[in-house]
Amino acid sequence: MTADEAWRGAGLEERATAIKVQSRRRVFVDLAPVDFKAVVAWLVTERGFTHVATVTGIDVGSEIEVIYHLAHGALVLSLRVAVSKEEPTLPSIVDLVPGATFYEREVHDLFGVAFEGNPDLSPLVLPDDWPSEIHPLRREWPADRIHRRLEGT
Amino acid sequence: MAFTPIPVGPQHPALDLESVNFTFHVDGEKVVAVRPRLGYMHRGIEKLAEGRTYHQNLYLVERVCGICSQAHTICYAQAVEELLEVEVPDRALYIRTIMAELERIQNHYLWLGVTAHQMGFETLFMYTWRDREIVLKMVEEVTGKRVNYDINYLGGVRRDLTPEAIHEMRKGLDQLAERTKYYTRVCKNERTVLKRTVDVGRLSPKDAEALCAVGPTLRASGVKRDIRADDPYAAYEETPFTVITYEGCDVASRLWVRCDEIQESIRIIRHALDTLPGGEISVRVPRAVPAGEAISRVEAPRGENLHYVRADGSENPARLKIRAPTLANLLPLCTMFVDMNIADIPLIIAGIDPCIACAERMTFIDPRKTAQWSWSSEELRRRSVQWYRKR
Numbered sequence: 001m002t003a004d005e006a007w008r009g010a011g012l013e014e015r016a017t018a019i020k021v022q023s024r025r026r027v028f029v030d031l032a033p034v035d036f037k038a039v040v041a042w043l044v045t046e047r048g049f050t051h052v053a054t055v056t057g058i059d060v061g062s063e064i065e066v067i068y069h070l071a072h073g074a075l076v077l078s079l080r081v082a083v084s085k086e087e088p089t090l091p092s093i094v095d096l097v098p099g100a101t102f103y104e105r106e107v108h109d110l111f112g113v114a115f116e117g118n119p120d121l122s123p124l125v126l127p128d129d130w131p132s133e134i135h136p137l138r139r140e141w142p143a144d145r146i147h148r149r150l151e152g153t
Numbered sequence: 154m155a156f157t158p159i160p161v162g163p164q165h166p167a168l169d170l171e172s173v174n175f176t177f178h179v180d181g182e183k184v185v186a187v188r189p190r191l192g193y194m195h196r197g198i199e200k201l202a203e204g205r206t207y208h209q210n211l212y213l214v215e216r217v218c219g220i221c222s223q224a225h226t227i228c229y230a231q232a233v234e235e236l237l238e239v240e241v242p243d244r245a246l247y248i249r250t251i252m253a254e255l256e257r258i259q260n261h262y263l264w265l266g267v268t269a270h271q272m273g274f275e276t277l278f279m280y281t282w283r284d285r286e287i288v289l290k291m292v293e294e295v296t297g298k299r300v301n302y303d304i305n306y307l308g309g310v311r312r313d314l315t316p317e318a319i320h321e322m323r324k325g326l327d328q329l330a331e332r333t334k335y336y337t338r339v340c341k342n343e344r345t346v347l348k349r350t351v352d353v354g355r356l357s358p359k360d361a362e363a364l365c366a367v368g369p370t371l372r373a374s375g376v377k378r379d380i381r382a383d384d385p386y387a388a389y390e391e392t393p394f395t396v397i398t399y400e401g402c403d404v405a406s407r408l409w410v411r412c413d414e415i416q417e418s419i420r421i422i423r424h425a426l427d428t429l430p431g432g433e434i435s436v437r438v439p440r441a442v443p444a445g446e447a448i449s450r451v452e453a454p455r456g457e458n459l460h461y462v463r464a465d466g467s468e469n470p471a472r473l474k475i476r477a478p479t480l481a482n483l484l485p486l487c488t489m490f491v492d493m494n495i496a497d498i499p500l501i502i503a504g505i506d507p508c509i510a511c512a513e514r515m516t517f518i519d520p521r522k523t524a525q526w527s528w529s530s531e532e533l534r535r536r537s538v539q540w541y542r543k544r
Contacts (some may be wrong), residue, residue, distance in 0.1 A: 025384060026448055051365050051378075053450070053459050054476035069448065069459065074384040076448050076459075099365025102484055103476075110199075125195045136200060143200060 003073040011042030025074045036081045037091045043070060044096050055103035057111040059139045064088055064111050083113060092117035110137040156185045160527055184490045189483055202473040207233050207442055208307060215301050217475060218508055220263060223256040224453030226305040231386055232449035232462040233307055236442050243430040245309035250388040251425050252304050254418040259288040260454035261411045264506045265336060271499040272349045273538035277339060284332045287325045294318045309435025319426055330419050337412040349541060350405035354489035354501035357402055366485040367478050368456020370505045372398045373406035380452035394421050404504040440468045453478050455506050479508045496537035
């Protein structure tokens with residue numbers, strides 16, 4: 001098994017709902033929220049994916065996609081889970097990868113996704129007095145609406 | 154017993170540029186714990202990007218950082234070019250590489266200067282900033298600008314290297330190589346430097362990896378990881394170079410990694426100039442980008458930089474995610490302070506070369522005195538220099 005193939009194995013392939021090998025160095029994997037943490041644990045402990053490069057949030061309508069970019073040599077393995085906008089919660093992975101702490105907090109600030117198990121989800125990039133209902137990177141909050149809400153008009 | 158919290162920032166605590174706040178919990182002179190707070194400079198660039206075209210975003214991305222803008226535009230352009238399935242001409246890839254390494258040299262020189270200033274070593278500060286001008290002149294010669302060069306296009310670069318510019322660049326590189334050798338000697342032998350940096354701000358290799366540190370911060374803890382070597386882009390695949398590591402895990406090692414990296418950058422640029430391919434410097438690309446997603450990584454002067462682009466087929470990105478290296482190094486930074494002296498704070502912060510987009514006041518909390526007080530970074534810097542002078 002070469003380094004580029006390090007993600008291959010039952011721990012991931014049996015749980016993935018879709019796998020897209022975009023190139024030798026870029027692989028995208030869709031996972032259900034219930035399976036996701038077990039896959040991360042497998043990748044970290046069995047396959048040495050200890051580096052979480054970042055966590056990306058994307059508003060795709062009724063859901064929010066959360067993508068974990070794990071890196072191993074040349075490979076960036078992106079694990080994608082979707083959560084509903086009504087109840088956006090995911091298990092935190094900071095017990096497996098402590099380096100993901102701030103990335104989870106950033107996604108919590110900007111998209112309102114709660115990471116259960118992250119000991120501190122206080123604002124990281126937003127101000128202390130930021131209204132809690134505004135998740136600035138969600139589609140329902142275009143820049144002018146945020147502006148109007150902050151101006152109180 | 155609660156410890157004394159000392160707020161540091163939000164104005165830049167080390168490089169006098171940007172805003173982050175650190176609250177230090179101290180027990181007398183010793184730091185017990187630290188809590189960072191960002192948010193003073195969040196500019197909403199990712200939100201802005203969604204309302205702009207791919208071409209406009211190039212200029213937005215250029216402005217994510219004042220001194221590592223090339224790292225951001227290369228990263229962004231590569232992601233979009235992957236989605237467009239555009240083959241960027243070789244000459245453009247080499248020019249991108251040359252500009253990226255010139256940027257690394259000017260960044261490391263700037264950093265060396267401010268770090269020297271934090272030690273109270275003003276002579277080194279003045280000399281390094283004088284010599285940084287050599288790089289800035291080269292950059293200006295090629296791009297017309299000293300910062301925010303705007304050299305990258307989607308599909309190539311905006312300006313070619315003229316024979317005159319190449320000639321001047323070679324002369325400048327010879328001068329820089331000589332000066333860098335001298336500064337490296339100073340950094341490895343000068344008592345002031347060693348006293349303030351050796352065994353200061355330790356980050357074990359285990360912590361560095363677990364906390365996902367990047368760049369010179371990671372390599373100074375002996376972990377050999379560099380995007381240019383691991384996930385090569387531009388012309389790095391064809392360029393021989395050494396990934397510099399030191400085992401000291403302290404500020405001194407972070408200093409030496411950067412000194413040696415300047416020499417490596419000079420070698421990379423010389424090699425690129427020697428083997429510079431001919432031909433076009435850009436290809437035309439369409440305005441609309443087909444639906445898909447792409448991840449691009451670049452080794453910025455401070456470490457791994459990552460851009461993620463999601464396209465929906467229109468002329469604007471559906472999502473542009475940027476993770477600059479400083480965010481990755483902030484958590485590792487917090488562990489470096491533990492058990493260090495208050496007087497070490499400025500140099501430890503400087504050690505990661507923070508670029509928060511940067512902290513002036515610091516809050517200090519001491520439980521024994523039930524006291525809380527604030528210092529500006531300048532006050533803390535002066536106090537630190539005085540504190541060490543007595544030792």
